[in-house]
Amino acid sequence: MTTEPSRLEVRSLTKSFYGVPAIDSVDFDLRGGEIHGLLGENGAGKSTLCSVLSGLYRPDTGTVSIDGSPVQFRSPHDAAQHGIGMVYQHFRLVDSFTVAQNIVLGLRRGTRPKSIRQAESMVGDLADEYGLHVDPTARIWQLSVGEQQRVEILKQLFRGAQILILDEPTAVLAPQETDRLFEAVSTMVGKGHSVVLVSHKMAETMQYTDRLTVLQRGRNAGTADTANSTPADVAKMMFGDSRAADRREVTTAADVGETVLSLSDVCVTGDSGLAAVTDASFEVRRGQVVGVAGVAGNGQRELQEAIAGLRPIASGSLEVAGTDCTKTGPKGSAKAGLAFVPEDRLGVGLAPGLPLEHNMALKNHDRSPHSRFGVLSSSAIAKTTKRLVEAFDVRGNRRGMRVSLMSGGNLQKAILARELTEGHDVLLAAAPTRGLDMAAAEAVRAHIVDERAAGRGVLVFSEDLDEIIHMSDVVLVMFKGQIVGSFTRESLDVDAVGLLMTGSDPTVVSPSGSSIEIDLTEAPDETLDVATISTAEEATA
Numbered sequence: 015m016t017t018e019p020s021r022l023e024v025r026s027l028t029k030s031f032y033g034v035p036a037i038d039s040v041d042f043d044l045r046g047g048e049i050h051g052l053l054g055e056n057g058a059g060k061s062t063l064c065s066v067l068s069g070l071y072r073p074d075t076g077t078v079s080i081d082g083s084p085v086q087f088r089s090p091h092d093a094a095q096h097g098i099g100m101v102y103q104h105f106r107l108v109d110s111f112t113v114a115q116n117i118v119l120g121l122r123r124g125t126r127p128k129s130i131r132q133a134e135s136m137v138g139d140l141a142d143e144y145g146l147h148v149d150p151t152a153r154i155w156q157l158s159v160g161e162q163q164r165v166e167i168l169k170q171l172f173r174g175a176q177i178l179i180l181d182e183p184t185a186v187l188a189p190q191e192t193d194r195l196f197e198a199v200s201t202m203v204g205k206g207h208s209v210v211l212v213s214h215k216m217a218e219t220m221q222y223t224d225r226l227t228v229l230q231r232g233r234n235a236g237t238a239d240t241a242n243s244t245p246a247d248v249a250k251m252m253f254g255d256s257r258a259a260d261r262r263e264v265t266t267a268a269d270v271g272e273t274v275l276s277l278s279d280v281c282v283t284g285d286s287g288l289a290a291v292t293d294a295s296f297e298v299r300r301g302q303v304v305g306v307a308g309v310a311g312n313g314q315r316e317l318q319e320a321i322a323g324l325r326p327i328a329s330g331s332l333e334v335a336g337t338d339c340t341k342t343g344p345k346g347s348a349k350a351g352l353a354f355v356p357e358d359r360l361g362v363g364l365a366p367g368l369p370l371e372h373n374m375a376l377k378n379h380d381r382s383p384h385s386r387f388g389v390l391s392s393s394a395i396a397k398t399t400k401r402l403v404e405a406f407d408v409r410g411n412r413r414g415m416r417v418s419l420m421s422g423g424n425l426q427k428a429i430l431a432r433e434l435t436e437g438h439d440v441l442l443a444a445a446p447t448r449g450l451d452m453a454a455a456e457a458v459r460a461h462i463v464d465e466r467a468a469g470r471g472v473l474v475f476s477e478d479l480d481e482i483i484h485m486s487d488v489v490l491v492m493f494k495g496q497i498v499g500s501f502t503r504e505s506l507d508v509d510a511v512g513l514l515m516t517g518s519d520p521t522v523v524s525p526s527g528s529s530i531e532i533d534l535t536e537a538p539d540e541t542l543d544v545a546t547i548s549t550a551e552e553a554t555a
């Protein structure tokens with residue numbers, strides 16, 4: 015490659031969805047030939063920024079220039095013509111086609127190889143050149159995730175991409191595959207490409223990038239030379255400083271009482287058959303909110319499902335209010351005293367096609383007063399619904415209307431209403447305020463805090479660190495399937511939590527030394543041993 019590497023300038027780029035900005039007046043520069051890390055919590059706007067740069071979305075306002083010339087993309091094809099190629103988080107390959115077929119798919123006449131044989135040999139050469147090894151004649155369904163990703167990268171290189179945007183490429187990779195990916199990335203840079211690397215993992219960003227930019231809530235929170243930054247600086251940019259700690263919930267907890275949820279060495283297998291949760295041990299007591307912080311995809315969903323009995327516990331044990339619920343399934347946990355407000359509200363929490371009344375009675379439709387001798391009593395169900403709707407201020411429902419038409423905030427309140435009026439001892443709430451507007455979020459948080467005041471235990475998972483800190487008496491941090499940190503209100507160190515969330519070891523960088531109560535003896539194991547996890551049968555949910 016003889017030309018100068020391409021550079022990119024982004025000025026005050028804004029893109030909103032339904033009136034809410036996903037990115038807000040973002041400035042961003044990619045220098046020619048650099049690897050530029052793009053970091054930020056989930057929902058910070060990373061993918062949106064990349065999708066604008068790759069022509070998938072059109073910005074509301076702002077400008078993008080390549081090598082000093084303003085560009086406007088009407089489509090990803092258009093962006094590709096300008097030398098920008100993106101590898102999306104979710105691959106876009108045709109499973110039944112071969113590697114070479116996928117790579118030439120969509121190419122226009124003239125740029126397309128003359129035959130599939132020629133395509134295969136060109137793809138093979140390109141793969142060798144960049145160290146992205148994959149068999150051009152293999153079908154996509156035969157490939158590992160890492161190989162599929164290589165196909166996506168090759169597809170962009172084949173189209174002449176000078177600027178490569180990789181959206182969380184390592185999220186789906188095993189550690190060895192990650193190393194190989196970064197070898198290929200450094201080959202790309204050596205050959206004159208410029209790379210945007212989206213990530214929320216601290217270690218790889220610090221190790222492989224030249225510069226980094228942090229997005230926080232859609233805004234650029236800062237750009238820095240990687241070599242001049244510490245993980246603590248970057249975590250601060252990602253998660254904010256200790257603002258959240260200042261406005262913490264001041265209501266004093268009811269007296270902390272007996273244990274109502276107890277996990278001991280719980281291991282859970284994920285959908286891919288790999289370990290999703292390893293040796294999780296902790297407890298929740300009456301009068302206590304335990305919050306689990308972590309970036310999504312670190313085993314939280316699997317752990318929630320295991321606690322709710324929706325996913326088998328591969329090893330270890332679970333007790334709900336003194337009853338062993340390791341193997342009892344969802345009915346067992348509920349009966350023992352667990353209320354569950356799931357993350358996937360429509361999928362797990364509700365029957366979307368049914369009206370609210372039926373959903374409110376979903377868990378106790380087979381009991382009096384809702385049914386007698388196997389016959390549903392619609393008047394009793396309507397009465398229960400009316401009571402719950404009033405108590406939890408659920409709006410926008412009309413009698414008989416299916417719940418999938420209700421707004422997120424009202425659905426969430428409806429689920430809370432149903433779960434919290436059962437006689438339970440412990441509430442498990444997953445991402446309870448995600449997608450809610452501020453008023454609805456506040457209302458939901460207030461209900462959760464009320465639970466504690468009423469002497470029940472609460473286990474809450476959220477990606478919103480502020481929210482976790484705001485509500486919790488004990489903060490746990492989850493990373494790569496393990497509980498990597500545990501803090502009480504007194505020992506809480508927001509910076510350390512941020513570091514742990516991104517896989518860094520705060521004891522290494524914390525200037526204040528080791529006064530923090532963190533158990534690092536269970537530091538994340540890079541190579542989870544699949545063989546040690548029994549192949550539990552899949553969840554029946």
Ligand SMILES: Nc1ncnc2c1ncn2[C@@H]1O[C@H](COP(=O)(O)OP(=O)(O)O)[C@@H](O)[C@H]1O
Nearest residue numbers: 031035036054055056057058059060061062063
């Ligand atoms: N297609 C879309 N429709 C509506 N909202 C969206 C869409 N894509 C992203 N968002 C919202 O924009 C915000 C930023 O999302 P995203 O760019 O995916 O963040 P990140 O990649 O940093 O996790 C989030 O609040 C998300 O819900």
Ligand SMILES: [Mg+2]
Nearest residue numbers: 060061062103
């Ligand atoms: Mg994203």
